[in-house]
Amino acid sequence: MPQVPQTFDALAVRTWCGLALQALGRAREEIDAINVYPVADGDTGTNLYLTVESAAAAVEALFAGYETVAGSTVPLADAIRAMAHGALIGARGNSGTILAQLLRGMAQVLAADGETAHTDGRGLSLALRNAADSARGAVAHPVEGTVLTVASAAADAARGAEGDCGTVALAAYAGAGTALTATTGQLDVLEHAGVVDAGGRGLLAVLAALAETFTGEAPRPYGPGEGSGASGISGTPDATGSADVPGATGLLGETGTVGTPPDVLPAGARGSGTEGAPGVAGPRLPDRDGSGAEAACGDASAEDGHPAFEVIYLLDAEDTAVDRLRDRLDALGDSLVVVGGDGLWNVHVHVDDAGAAVEAGVEAGRPHRIRITHFGLGDAHTGAGAGRPPRERAQRAVVAVVPGEGLAGLYAEAGATTVLARPDEPPASGELVEAVRRAHAREVVLLPNDADLRHTAAAAAEQARAEGVRVALIPTRSAVQGIAALAVHEPGRRFDEDVVAMTSAAGATRYAEVAVAERQSWTMAGICQAGDVLGLIDGDVAVIGTDVTATAEAVLDRMLSAGGEMVTLVLGDEAPESITAHLETRVREAYLAVDTVVYRGGRQGALLLIGVE
Helix, strand or coil: CCCCCCCHHHHHHHHHHHHHHHHHHHHHHHHHHHCCCCCCCCCHHHHHHHHHHHHHHHHHHHHHHHHCCCCCCHHHHEEEEEHHHHHHHHHHHHHHHHHHHHHHHHHHHCCCHHHHEEEEEHHHHHHHHHHHHHHHHECCCCCCCHHEEEEEEEEHHHCCCCHHHHHHHHHHHHHHHHHHHHHHHHHHHHHHHCCCHHHHHHHHHHHHHHHHHHHHHCCCCCCCCCCCCCCCCCCCCCCCCCCCCCCEEECCCCCCCCEECCCCCCCCCCCCCCCCCCCCCCCCCCCCHHHHHHHHHHHHHHHCCCCCCCEEEEEEECCCHHHHHHHHHHHHEEEEEEEEEEEEEEEEEEEEHHHHHHHHHHHHCCCEEEEEEEEEEECCCCCCCCCCCCCCCCCEEEEEECCHHHHHHHHHHHEEEEEEECCCCCCCCCHHHHHHHHHHHEEEEEECCCCCHHHHHHHHHHHHHHHEEEEECCCCHHHHHHHHHHCCCCCCCCCCHHHHHHHHHHHHHEEEEEECCCCCCCEEEEEECCEEEEECCCCCEEEEEEHHHHHHHHHHHHHCCCCEEEEEEEEEEECCHHHHHHHHHHHHHHCCCCCCEEEEECCCCCEEEECCC
């Protein structure tokens, strides 16, 4: 048997991260396939994997930094905090957000002052208890039969164990396994589907990896009726990863891999899992009076009673502001989980009004890394009985990069899966690929909405195509071109025809923006100074002014001098409040038969985006 740590140290954290990531990577599709609660969106395994992947990356980066200093040793406190922080900033979905808080709760104990006293078996037991309590406290309305139940059972079992970290970890795994098998009878939706809780099953894989870290051996699959002893582990896995439990299925399906309770998958679901969020249900953009928004998001919630959108963002905010945010979001939707602390939080909620959820974050502090997912129609288990097939992919979806929170809500209400482009932080190709996966469709239209993202979007499209998704990249250079493309999107027509129509609409839309110069520079309109107001048309500076409204009017006049039927204005948070009325009046009085539509883009970088069709 290879040498294994007897106490919790930095190397144990690193090993645990690696084993947990491998376990969830192999189990991801199976866990996705049993995801029916709180929303049957078939992505729990994927979300847990991505959360642990972020945690593992943070730990590896920490070790890489210490390796540059000869003779340095990574402290446990730094390693466990890096794991928890990585999980926090990379948490995905309801389950991933709760897992991040579980890890944060463990870190609070293991990284406390006098850490030697917290690195043995008793310290691990205390860490698991604090983790379970912290996670339960982060959920607005805890429900039994979920990952919270499994975490509490693991902590209870660990508290009753005496010995080193390996003994305690095995006890926690056994307690979690017993609780997991019982979840089927604790929630009607699980019993109806004939499955255990997907989040709890993912946690079992993470705990099995913890046990393997300290014992050097993967614990056997844990099934009903087992575990009367302290550890609840007996027998050894066979070549398929299953032990001598009738019907047991190895969680990873390979020799010596982490096990899972048997009979947790519906018939026919093994090996046929799904990833991401459902595809879009329709292309309709919200009308100015908001009626379109209701129609766009009503489909997903009206049928099953669940909200239409999942909203996740990181938030820089004080504790008192977060307390108020919890109350605000709790009134807006459900599945509310707010985790973190020390000024950085991860917020997760299911709502019908995605824009209101983001605006609540803006009032509380600085939201960033905003992700809005449209749940779409249907669920992972349609039909009756345990033999229901997993949720099918949508036929077609739209994935769009957007520069502000308001536009993210607008695009999401129209059915698109969005990626937020933060100022000076353009999304990487991996973020676009992940958005394509979340869209969960056979065909995807990709809207980069930025000329500088052309190569990034092309790389993402190629990777998605390699994964079997048909992707069309429409080279939109501004969010207003994306709005025009999305307005003519019709999922019901042939893919090629839809792409041609969307491309034509985007190409027929001239775009401009009004922004403030950050420094002196040469432009096509002359020399600008820091603080000057710039009007850019089709990417080039055309107007230099000192007043935002006057510059915007000059830009609009130049664009409409070539004709146009529709003007789209997208206001940033820092634009003057009076600019909307002024520009609408200008269009109405100077240009006959030209309509104007106004949206609020939030913190989008530019003061104003203008589109003319």
